[in-house]
Amino acid sequence: MKKYSKQILCWMLILIMALTVACSSNNNQGKADAEKKTEKTEPVVVKLAGGDFGLSQPYTTYSRGPGTYKVKLVFDSLVAKDDKGYIPWLAENWELKEDGKQYVFTLRDDVKWADGKPFTAEDVVFTFDYGQVHPPVGSSQLLMKEGFLKEVAKTSDHEVVFNLSEPNPNFLEAIISVNIIPKHIWEGVERPDEFTDEEALIATGPFKLVDYNKEHGTYRFEAREDFWGPKPAVDVIEFVPVSDPVMALENGDIDLASIPVDSLSRFEDKEEFTMMDNLGVYGTRLRFNIANVDDFKSKEFRQAFAYAIDRQDIVDKIARGAGVPGSMGILPPAHIWYNDQVPKYDKNIEKAKELIEKSGVTPGEYELLVGEGQEVRLGELIKEQLEAVGIQVNVVTADLKSRDSRMAEGDYQLVVTGHGGWGRDADYLRTRFAGKADGWSSGTPGYENETFSKLAEEQRVETDEAKRKKIIMELQEVLAEDVPEIPLFMRTGKTVYRNTTYGGWKYEFDHHESTHNKLSYLE
Amino acid sequence: MRDFWKTVFGYVLTFFLIITLNFALPRMMPGNPFVHLSGEDEEVFETASSEQVAYYNAYYGLDQPILTQYGDYLKGLLKGDLGFSYYYKTAVLDIVLRRILWTFLLAFSALILSFILGIILGSYSAWHRDSWQDRALYMLMTITSEIPPFLVGIVLLIVFAANLKLFPLSGSMKHFTTYTSMGEKVINILHHAILPVITLTFVRVGGVYLLVRNSLIGVLKQDYIRTAKAKGLREKRIQYVHALKNALLPLFTRLAMQLGTMMGGTILVENVFAYPGVGLLMRSAVNVRDYPLIQGVFLVLALTVMTANFAADHFYRKLDPRVRE
Numbered sequence: 001m002k003k004y005s006k007q008i009l010c011w012m013l014i015l016i017m018a019l020t021v022a023c024s025s026n027n028n029q030g031k032a033d034a035e036k037k038t039e040k041t042e043p044v045v046v047k048l049a050g051g052d053f054g055l056s057q058p059y060t061t062y063s064r065g066p067g068t069y070k071v072k073l074v075f076d077s078l079v080a081k082d083d084k085g086y087i088p089w090l091a092e093n094w095e096l097k098e099d100g101k102q103y104v105f106t107l108r109d110d111v112k113w114a115d116g117k118p119f120t121a122e123d124v125v126f127t128f129d130y131g132q133v134h135p136p137v138g139s140s141q142l143l144m145k146e147g148f149l150k151e152v153a154k155t156s157d158h159e160v161v162f163n164l165s166e167p168n169p170n171f172l173e174a175i176i177s178v179n180i181i182p183k184h185i186w187e188g189v190e191r192p193d194e195f196t197d198e199e200a201l202i203a204t205g206p207f208k209l210v211d212y213n214k215e216h217g218t219y220r221f222e223a224r225e226d227f228w229g230p231k232p233a234v235d236v237i238e239f240v241p242v243s244d245p246v247m248a249l250e251n252g253d254i255d256l257a258s259i260p261v262d263s264l265s266r267f268e269d270k271e272e273f274t275m276m277d278n279l280g281v282y283g284t285r286l287r288f289n290i291a292n293v294d295d296f297k298s299k300e301f302r303q304a305f306a307y308a309i310d311r312q313d314i315v316d317k318i319a320r321g322a323g324v325p326g327s328m329g330i331l332p333p334a335h336i337w338y339n340d341q342v343p344k345y346d347k348n349i350e351k352a353k354e355l356i357e358k359s360g361v362t363p364g365e366y367e368l369l370v371g372e373g374q375e376v377r378l379g380e381l382i383k384e385q386l387e388a389v390g391i392q393v394n395v396v397t398a399d400l401k402s403r404d405s406r407m408a409e410g411d412y413q414l415v416v417t418g419h420g421g422w423g424r425d426a427d428y429l430r431t432r433f434a435g436k437a438d439g440w441s442s443g444t445p446g447y448e449n450e451t452f453s454k455l456a457e458e459q460r461v462e463t464d465e466a467k468r469k470k471i472i473m474e475l476q477e478v479l480a481e482d483v484p485e486i487p488l489f490m491r492t493g494k495t496v497y498r499n500t501t502y503g504g505w506k507y508e509f510d511h512h513e514s515t516h517n518k519l520s521y522l523e
Numbered sequence: 524m525r526d527f528w529k530t531v532f533g534y535v536l537t538f539f540l541i542i543t544l545n546f547a548l549p550r551m552m553p554g555n556p557f558v559h560l561s562g563e564d565e566e567v568f569e570t571a572s573s574e575q576v577a578y579y580n581a582y583y584g585l586d587q588p589i590l591t592q593y594g595d596y597l598k599g600l601l602k603g604d605l606g607f608s609y610y611y612k613t614a615v616l617d618i619v620l621r622r623i624l625w626t627f628l629l630a631f632s633a634l635i636l637s638f639i640l641g642i643i644l645g646s647y648s649a650w651h652r653d654s655w656q657d658r659a660l661y662m663l664m665t666i667t668s669e670i671p672p673f674l675v676g677i678v679l680l681i682v683f684a685a686n687l688k689l690f691p692l693s694g695s696m697k698h699f700t701t702y703t704s705m706g707e708k709v710i711n712i713l714h715h716a717i718l719p720v721i722t723l724t725f726v727r728v729g730g731v732y733l734l735v736r737n738s739l740i741g742v743l744k745q746d747y748i749r750t751a752k753a754k755g756l757r758e759k760r761i762q763y764v765h766a767l768k769n770a771l772l773p774l775f776t777r778l779a780m781q782l783g784t785m786m787g788g789t790i791l792v793e794n795v796f797a798y799p800g801v802g803l804l805m806r807s808a809v810n811v812r813d814y815p816l817i818q819g820v821f822l823v824l825a826l827t828v829m830t831a832n833f834a835a836d837h838f839y840r841k842l843d844p845r846v847r848e
Contacts, residue, residue, distance in 0.1 A: 052611070060612055141575075193612055211699065214613070215621045216799050218698045243693035243797040247685040253692055401554030401812050408558045439573055441558070 043235035046502050047254045048515055050239030052217035056209050057200045058136040058179045059192035065420070068138050069516035073207040073221050073237070075179035078105055078124065079172055081508040082519055085336075086172050089229075090119070090180060090204065100167025100463035107158040111228045113182045114202045121154035126183035128152040128162075134192050140174035167461045169468055170427050180204065206232050206522060217241055223521075230522040233504050237521065249496060256497035256505070256515060261320040267496045274499045279512045280324050280334040280490035281423030284375075286382070287407075287415050287485045290446030293366070296413075297446065300359035302483040306345040307352035308389040309382060315489045318378045322494070326487025329476025330429060332422045334490065336509060339473045342480035352389040365392035369415040371403050378416060378488070410440040422490065423510030426472045430456035433484055447484040534833060541825045542818075546596055549809075549817040550589070555580075556609050556812040583609060585814075596818070605822065606815030610808070615819035619801060623823055625695050626800035628716060629792070630785045633723035638778065640724065641731025646767060648732070649739035660732070668729025672788045676722040676795035683718060690718050693797035719796050723788055727781065734777055739770040772843055779835030783828040 053067030054060050056074050061067035080089035088094075091105040111119040128143075129152065135144055143149055150163040164171065185202055189195050201209050206227045211220035219239040223232035242248045245257035250266065258278065259267065267273040286309070288296040295301055311325035324333055329342035356363060370379035379395035386393050393414070398406065406412055421428070433444050434456040452475065459471040495514065497505060504521070505514040514520050557579040580586045584595065599606060605615040644664070648657045684692045691697070695715050702708040742748065743766055751761045790802030797803070801820050808816040 054612065062610060062612075144575075213698070214611070214618070215625075216694060216696075216698065220699050238699055240698055241694035241797040241799070243680065243795060244685075247680070248692055251685060251688065251692060398553070399810075401558075401810065402552070405554040405558050408555070441573065 044233065044502055045236040045238060046234050046256075046521075047238045047240055048256060049242040049245060049248070049254055050217045050219060051241070052214050054137075055196055055200070055212055055214075056219070057195070058181065059134070060196060060200075061137050063138045065513065065516060069513075069518075070209075070219065070221075070239075071179055072205070072516075072518050073521070074201055074205045074209055075181070075203040076111075076205045077176050077178055077180060078107075079175050080518065081176065081510070083507050083509050085509060086176075090124075094172075096463060100461070101164050103162040103164070103171060104155075105160045105162070107160065108228065109158050111204050112226070113204055114208060114224065115182075115185075117182065117184060119180075119182075119204055120157045121160045122157075123180055123183045124160045125152050125154050126186070127178060127180045130181070130186060130192075131178060136179070136192075138177065140177040142168065142170055142174045143178070167463050169460070169463060169465075170425050173425050204228065206230075206518065207237065230519075232521060233523045234502060234521040249498070252498075255501040256495060259494055259496045261322045261493065264494060264496070272498055272500045273496050274503065275494045275496050276505065276514070278491070278493045278495055279423065279507055280332055280492040281510060281512045282418065282420045282491045283326055283332060283422045283487055284378070284416060284418035284489055284491070285326065285485050285487045287412075287417065287444070289410060289413050289415075290444065290484065292410060292446070293413050295361045295364065295366075298359040298361050299482055300355045301361045301363075303345070304352040304355035304359065304389065305386070305391070306483050306486055307348045307355065308391065309385050309486060309488070310347040311486075311488055313347070313385070314378065314381060317381060318374060319489055319491055319493075323489045323491045325489055327476070328480040328483065328487070330432070330479050330485075330487055331426060331472070331476055332487070332490045335423055335426070337426050337469055337472045339476040341473075342476050345480075345483075347385075349389055356389065356391075363391045365394055367413045368393045368395050369403055369406060369412045370395060370397050371400050371416070371418075372397060375416055375418070382416075408439075408441045410445060416488070418491075420512060421510075423512070425510075426475075427460060429472070429475050429479070430460055433479065444484050447482070449478060449482055452478045452482070530833075530836065534829060537829065538825075541829075542597070542600065542822060543593075545818045545821045545825075546593055549812065549814045552809075552812065554812045556583075556585075556814065579609075583607075605819040608808075608813055608816045608819075610811045610813040611816065615815050618804065618816065619819045619823050622799060622801045622804050623827075625798060626786070626789050626793070626802060628712075629719050629723060629798070629800065630782070630789045632716065632720045633727060633789075634778070634781060634785055636720065636724040637727035637731055638774070640728045642735050642767075642771070642774075644728070645732045645735025646739055646762070646770075648736045649743065649770075650762065652740060661736070664729040664732040666729075667725055668727075668733075670726060671791070672722055672726045673791045673795050675725050676719070676792050679718050679722055680795065691715050695799050715798075719789075719792050719798055722792050722795075723785065726788060727785065730781070731774070731777070734774055735770065738773050739766060742766050742770045745769075772839075775839055775842065776835055779831040782831040786824055786828065 051066065052062075053064060053070060054062040056067075056070040058071055058075065061071050076090045078089060078091040079086050079094070081087065090108060090111060092108050093106050095104045096102070097104060105124075107119070107121060107124065113119055128149070131139065131143070132149070147165050148168075150165055151161075153161050153163075155161055162171075180203075182202055185199050186192070186195075206224055206229065207221040208224055209219065210222050211218070213219075217239070218241065219237075221237040223235050240253060242254060245254070246259060246263045246266070248254045249257045249259070264275070267275065286305075288302060288305075290296045306328060315321065315323040315325055327333060327338060327340075327342060328345050329339045331338050333340070368379050368382065370376055376395070376397050379393075379397070383393040383395055403415070403417070407415055407417065431442050433447055433449075434453040439445060455471050455475050455478070459468050459475070462468040462471065491512075495505075497503070504523075506517055506520045507514050508517045508519075511517065555576065557576045577586075584592060587595075596606070603616070605619070607613070608615050608618060611618055644660055648660050651657050680692065684690045691714065696708070696712050697715075702711070748761060748765055751765050756765075789800060790805060792798070793800045793802035794806060801824065804816070805820045807813075808820060
């Protein structure tokens, strides 16, 4: 026993020593950092919340926002987005021909790959051909659609022609999703999802990934001095693990975070922090199972739901004020083509009761499927509001994946679901409400409206923007009248950043996250 | 020797049951790895069309009959292949091995610390039975062992990391720095491990304390202690050599069993500190229904616990002559 106690003693001593040294060494580090800062013109290092989202290459990234946007720091696409719309990127300009069935892209002639080789039309043609055989992560459904992309051909070293089977206003959106890869490196690659050599990261983008650690979920991107485009305004972007964003931002572990309403006051009066409003394009909606529940086939009955549910109350109680009620025309107020003339359906219990009467439906008890956390409270609130007009609801919770798969199988009566992407091209109105083929995942089985389907089809191939916009406005009116679903609220909230580090944050016109925007890091 | 083989057979059977459960349970959970419609944390992603889901199901062999999948899984295991993660797109074994070392660091440090503390405090209590110190300790330890680990973690995080800034908020080491020496790196890693280890120790020490106290009180009533006292031996000698040595035997089995619960606690604590162990990995694997990864993580954890149990079983025989026959 004596022997053991000696060992134990030793261990304890070691631990105590380690503790003391650790604490003191940390202080020294702080001092060293401070000295560095005063010495030279400081490179701009921006630190953001990390997490593993895969190697930033089009085939190894994970299919989640933070992953795909990191790829865009390293790789470029032909077209990019700013806060107003599409902008030329690797392509200097583009032209529509043949009634919208042909796109001609003129490429920049001053672009080089990170290994010094010139970027040409060959690479573009190769990328699209390769992508047809090996679809990259999060590949565009439009481009992968059988027969849509007839041919991609180069007409000169700096001109590429795309021939399509039919016109489609969403083509540019699809083009943006494709990151151009160098032909001379990828030509022989058979399994792109296992291609993780250093070469796999050779691209034309403004940053290079110099350090990536899967197990810790850390990334370090450094600006390329020889980048062809706007000068990088940030020298280094670091993604580090974060336990709690509020504390991490306060302590200087990170420089930007989306902050919950209740914690905002901690940043309000401090000079080094700036707040900005998040774009409200993350929405939560209530879906009816129109196909399987007969009661929901009645338009009046669905309208009664819309009058019974107080969406402003939901914003106040669930989003704690950090949100806006959804528009009954589906496209949210933050959308560039939002129709503000559609009926608002402000809470009106009398009207709801009248409509139930008129619909001839005797309300039964319906199951409302919700996810976890906040959504449970949301479910309870909706239940309360519906009970006031005599509709009984039974709230059932499931974890995200279980809920999603029940939704994908149409195994629900009412379901609440939240997701981003509400600012995207308005064509999603078509897939959501006229896209029968897509079934339960992205469509609304059971909802059919001829006028709507006809208009939706028209806008799909309309390449005149003004005409298309007019159709989209009409679509929203139809939806607001029919109430095939109820957009409950759009989350807004605030992002807080440390302005002493960097302040050039910008939004893309349709995306709620400024850190995902490559232009945020450029001048 | 026959006993030995019996035990081994028992373990093999258990192991087989575990891998079968590992295979079946993830697949019984509702949800599909490739269907995701809702975004957590304000995410945006491409919704996969039904054709794409079918493509991925086929690509990863999920369209095969379940028994064929099970057979492939067993065949792979025999070759030491735990499969390929759908989400992380890497060999499962590779991911799990990299992560489990961090979990071991936390779990073993906490285990050792909680045992040292538990033994010291437990013996103190037993020798000063019914004194006010004993009562106070007893109360305190009963309370601490009932507090959920993540709660302790959050409190420590707020007080020592966020407010006093003595420790880092998250992660297991400082990134993007060059360490001048190996020692510096080790110290940095220890610095990051301290709060999680304290958290785990805090919630585990109560159990050890109670066990030591009870066991020692029992031993102190034994005849041979009275004999030793009668012989006029020094009190310290009785306390350590005669009493504690015998009281610690049951603790040894406890150590192995604790490892299992310790793993469970570590998983919760890792989530609080964004610590890159298997706990964090397990959570994300379950969230995205990454079947091979879920199987891999649970398999490695089960193996760890089983090895510990086996070792305890084996050494207990050596330590305690009474069970040798």
